[in-house]
Amino acid sequence: MSDKKIAFIGTGNMSYAIIGGMVKNGFAAKNIIATNRNQDKLAKVAADFGVQTTADNNAALRDADVIVLSVKPQMMGELCQSFQDSGVDFSNKLFISVAAGLTVKRLREMLGQDVKMVRCMPNTPSLLGRGVSGLYGAGETAEEHEFVQQVFECTGIVVWVEQESQINDIIAVTGSSPAYFFLFMEAIEEKAKALGFSDEDARRLVQQTALGAAEMALSQQDISISQLRANVTSKGGTTHEAVEHLKSQGLVGTVADAMDACIARAEAMEKEL
Ligand SMILES: NC(=O)C1=CN([C@@H]2O[C@H](COP(=O)(O)OP(=O)(O)OC[C@H]3O[C@@H](n4cnc5c(N)ncnc54)[C@H](OP(=O)(O)O)[C@@H]3O)[C@@H](O)[C@H]2O)C=CC1
Ligand SMILES: O=C(O)[C@@H]1CCC=N1
Incomplete structure (x- = not known):
């Protein structure tokens, strides 16, 4: 398994499911950081999977190689602005967004940089390893592509799409x-x-x-x-x-x-x- 550090920003339903799948499939819990503004949710993910937790998104941003943006779409602008304001250099990190309705172009605008990005559309059966994840890559390296594939295969089956608009089709077919x-x-x-x-x-x-x-x-x-x-x-x-x-x-x-x-x-x- 890769020794990349991965941070989940906003650990709710989806992040919990993905983290669970990763740990059950052999990813080292010490390489996974979960953040939330709610301590109860962090206590649960730490107790269940032994991952690191923090309420400090910027610390997770600094420490991780891969950042999973997993807050509700309406909260993404504020989160990305806080990353811009943090002073952390994230220009070479890989971002994964699981949010519906936010394009790579828009997410890059929110982050203020043309970062490497993978959009992912998972679904809740990921919790049981029975999920489907649609993936669209934008600028990731071959090694990062493989890493993302491995992460989401822990939660079920994976399909890469060629066109970003197909992520919206995946939402209709499997996300929703x-x-x-x-x-x-x-x-x-x-x-x-x-x-x-x-x-x-x-x-x-x-x-x-x-x-x-x-x-x-x-x-x-x-x-x-x-x-x-x-x-x-x-x-x-x-x-x-x-x-x-x-x-x-x-x-x-x-x-x-x-x-x-x-x-x-x-x-x-x-x-x-
Ligand atoms: N649920 C689904 O079936 C699917 C969801 N998605 C996408 O996944 C994303 C997450 O959805 P889901 O997991 O269901 O949502 P949740 O609300 O369960 O999880 C998001 C969590 O992030 C927390 N949060 C919000 N803002 C911040 C912040 N600035 N810093 C730290 N934590 C924060 C929220 O806290 P609080 O509870 O206090 O708001 C919440 O606990 C969405 O963008 C959605 O579009 C994609 C596919 C399927
Ligand atoms: O309803 C939503 O917007 C999210 C995306 C797919 C499933 N839930």
């Missing part, structure tokens, strides 16, 4: 999409409760079915997802009625429209922030 699946699960759970199942059973039934369906897709790569669906759908049977109802209500088009709305929001954020 765990929420679409959860919404579908919520809908089934609610109806199960309405049918009389206890809260506990409704939850158990929906989560096991979602897991089983995902594992079937994962374990049978030679069968299309459409065919997996067809295999549940007996001719003249019950599933057919349910699926035709969903289709006639426009589910497929609605999902596509939702993903377009997701991309449009990312593009709007690029103009706002």
Whole structure:
């Protein structure tokens, strides 16, 4: 493993998941620094993974070779300004941003320098090593490219995109999409409760079915997802009625429209922030 030092600035959901994946996959905890303005969150990440923690972002900036910017997009301007004001020379460090809606160009403006940058779009299943990370590189060295690849492979699968705009497509396909699946699960759970199942059973039934369906897709790569669906759908049977109802209500088009709305929001954020 590389002996580069990596600092996570703003250790919330995403950083916690990535740090956890790194430590479980053999990255040395002593080379990982986590920052937050909230001591409780730092205490948790230190207790769980044994990494260094500090509330001092500038100290982490100074000590690390790779800086992961992981605050909410709306907070990025203030954070980057504080780096500019810190007096730390970060001109040769690699920055990784996981923020939606902030382009490399805009992040470099915020930092006041054309720093080496990788944009990453992870998702929350990274916490379980089941994540997807879309990556777009801008000026990183081959060694840094490899390092970033290794970091995010600790959290699941990785795809590099050629065009920066494809990061917004990744948001729609994998960054935000765990929420679409959860919404579908919520809908089934609610109806199960309405049918009389206890809260506990409704939850158990929906989560096991979602897991089983995902594992079937994962374990049978030679069968299309459409065919997996067809295999549940007996001719003249019950599933057919349910699926035709969903289709006639426009589910497929609605999902596509939702993903377009997701991309449009990312593009709007690029103009706002
Ligand atoms: N959640 C998701 O599914 C995904 C999120 N992302 C991106 O990841 C980034 C982080 O999201 P997420 O982890 O969910 O957010 P969180 O709010 O969970 O984490 C960010 C943390 O940073 C802290 N923070 C804010 N400003 C500072 C600062 N100046 N110095 C130190 N700590 C600070 C926040 O503290 P406080 O709680 O006090 O505000 C918070 O604890 C976002 O840019 C988002 O776009 C990308 C892909 C998926
Ligand atoms: O909702 C958001 O803006 C972030 C980016 C992808 C998932 N969560």
